[in-house]
Amino acid sequence: MCKVKVVHVVHDFLFGGIEAFLFYLTQAQAKNPELDVSILCCQDKDAVANKRIVNTGIPIFYVKLNPFDYNIRTYKKILKITNTHDIVHLHIFKPLMAEALRFSKAKIIYTNHSAGVDGRPDTISFKAKTRLLVRFLNSICDSVTNNSLYTKDFWIKMGVKNPSNSVIYNGVLFKDSWNEKRALEEFPSLNEKFIIGTTSRFISWKRVEYLIEAFFEMQKNNDDVMLLLVGDGETREKLTAYVEELGITKKVIFAGFQTNVIDYQAVMNLCVFASSSEPFGLVAVECLHLGKPTIVFKDGGGITEIIEGIEKDFIVDDIPQLTSLLQAKYTEFAEGEVDDSAQKRIEYAEKFNVVEIEKEFYDLYKQTVNF
Structure with a gap:
């Protein structure tokens, strides 16, 4: 049986919830013999400060993507990478990259990791980006997942109508031991x-x-x-x-x-x-x-x-x-x-054990690519 080839796309390996979830999930996916998992990081390799994902040994592609990057060669590099995969699993939204992915041969899955603007930027540009994200989720994405019912409900209220719209909770790779002292x-x-x-x-x-x-x-x-x-x-x-x-x-x-x-x-x-x-x-x-x-x-x-x-x-x-x-x-x-x-x-x-969450994503991948 052919492996499902998936590439996760993130901005950087920062110290927030997305980075932690990706750290846990990719380690679980690497143990799945029917998956071939890699990561596309939208930063220069030398600019990555947090090395814990790097140190897992998961294959990583680096393509520097500036906030308003109009260099067509950048997007050709991204498409060259995504076209060698069955699934592009996005954890971030960059409007120009999203448009470029219209031309990708891979299926597109986007995970919503955020919901609401309480205490967050409420600017014209933020609202515009939100509208663009909703359009992307409805017209380009093959599947949308959300990290909670709360997140899913929020994005439905914002206008997401993609019929493949589900909840797959974030997962944790639980440690067997820790230093209590x-x-x-x-x-x-x-x-x-x-x-x-x-x-x-x-x-x-x-x-x-x-x-x-x-x-x-x-x-x-x-x-x-x-x-x-x-x-x-x-x-x-x-x-x-x-x-x-x-x-x-x-x-x-x-x-x-x-x-x-x-x-x-x-x-x-x-x-x-x-x-x-x-x-x-x-x-x-x-x-x-x-x-x-x-x-x-x-x-x-x-x-x-x-x-x-x-x-x-x-x-x-x-x-x-x-x-x-x-x-x-x-x-x-x-x-x-x-x-x-x-x-x-x-x-x-x-x-919420990431071992169980990995199984849910694998089932979604197979369903999306009709394996």
Whole structure:
């Protein structure tokens, strides 16, 4: 039987959700003997800073594609690559490249990884690009997938009418082991404390300040509590200043960007993700697979969809409700109550194991190319 040849197309190997999902998915696909998987990166090879995908050994093509690249030779290079594959699996949208793919011999699958504009650019160019994407999904793509029901519903409202439009959740390649002592050794003040934490990019719509505010109220009557914030981004300086203003610097740790976030998630007693309009939420799945109680907000989008399937009581409406839930979980901890839901969370998270997600994509590939 012939292998299905698929090339994933991404802008760069950045540190966000798309990069993480691609890192997990391509490793699972490389183990499928009926798949031939590669990646097309729209950057120069020397410009790639994050090497973890490069180090997996997955074949990678590099074609530098500028935001408004009108060089026809660039698109000829892209078509030369795509024409040697059965499937072009797009994870990004670049309008001129999308038009060029009209002439590709390969079938086109596009995965929507984003939904909504809450806290994101709401400019004329952004709206124009959205309209172009909808046209591309309807007229050029053979299949469209979405990383959550929330994402799918959003794009249907935006005008997507492609009849092959499905939900295939993002998946995680779960680790078998992690270093539970790493965070405690790096930050000794965490030892023997009730640790509330998050792992996130520090950008506006992640709303890390909501967690800080709730923690500030909750910690007033509790000395043995710590807030562990793992991540980095454009709002970090503002968040640091907010913590200083509240006078809780001794109880809050900014751990910065970490490649093995699982080592930090492992020491958390409670995980919180305050995002709004989140398309999916890999970090929530990672925490659930560690058995951690995981709190999200009602307007969290795809990340809320994940928690709805396991613990609806951990979906909060506002900061005061978050504060109350933090206090309730701390009280259980202080009174020595056993968390008997940990195993249930671990089993539920297996729904998002990338090994299972790979099978769904492989079935879609075969259906799309009529194998």
